[in-house]
Amino acid sequence: MAIEDFNDVLAFVHVVREGSFTRAAAIIGVSASALSHAIRGLETRHGVRLLTRTTRSVSPTEAGERLFLSVATRFEDIDAELAAVRNLRDKPVGTIRITSAEHAANNILWPKLAKAMAAYPDISVEITVDYTMSDIVSQRYDAGVRLGNQVAxxxxxxxxxxxxxxxxxxxxxxxxxxxxxxxxxxxAQHDCINLRLPTHGGLLPWDFDKGGEEIKLRVTGRWVFNNSSSIVRAALEGHGLAFVPEDMVLDRIVTGDLVRVLDDWCAPYQGYYLYYPSRRQSSRALAVVVEALRHRE
Known part of the structure; x- marks a missing residue:
């Protein structure tokens, strides 16, 4: 393969993955016009149209889709192998990208990693708060955090x-x-503060369990948020009842700022897990992050 073809195919992969010349150009470090010119050159050299462009979007043609599906994973494998080579250095190095829901990011990832990463100045951690159950492989995350029963x-x-x-x-x-x-x-007699789930736009049901009796409720109230921190704030200011992980409010319960109810109806559920594909096992930086986060009884 000619070097210009290699570079232009890599540029094409970035454009398809991002769905935008502008975002892909920012990642590669060139202008959007230069990127567009490069891909037009690739199309001209091989006599096939790879992208359909409109004023608002860009998408692969049938030929472009075939090329993307064929080569994208190969570039990812090259990146993974280069990362593995870099990790043969004496110290763990690199950026570890993690996707997580807000509660786990704030109450588990941050307190554990903020303390542990001080000993590893060559490791950077990027945490993205996301409720949408992202595909960590296609979205190029190194790891994700979910409740145990949600891990593939x-x-x-x-x-x-x-x-x-x-x-x-x-x-x-x-x-x-x-x-x-x-x-x-x-x-049903109360003003309940709801959480809207970005995964499908619905409201989180309130689940209860006591002595084997399970109850799932669709509660109502005047306030709806898409994050738990805002729900806690609204509850503190007297706008209704909150249904949140207990470690977010235990301190406020102790101080009397919040009053806990229905405690005997709130059964434990499975905790959080960090998960990642096996091909990332060779990353020493990821191994450091895993050990820092690992739960120990």
């Missing part, structure tokens, strides 16, 4: 937290005007 069977999974529990909480101000619920069904 073909991934290596490492437990990074104990089992979790939900807490239902409200402020003393809220309860001065509302009765304390004794059973989950009494939540």
């Amino acid at each position: 069977k073909d991934m290596i999974a490492v437990r990074i937290s104990p089992d979790q529990r939900i807490a239902v909480v409200g402020s003393p101000t809220y309860f001065s005007n509302h009765p304390v619920p004794v059973t989950p069904r009494e939540l």
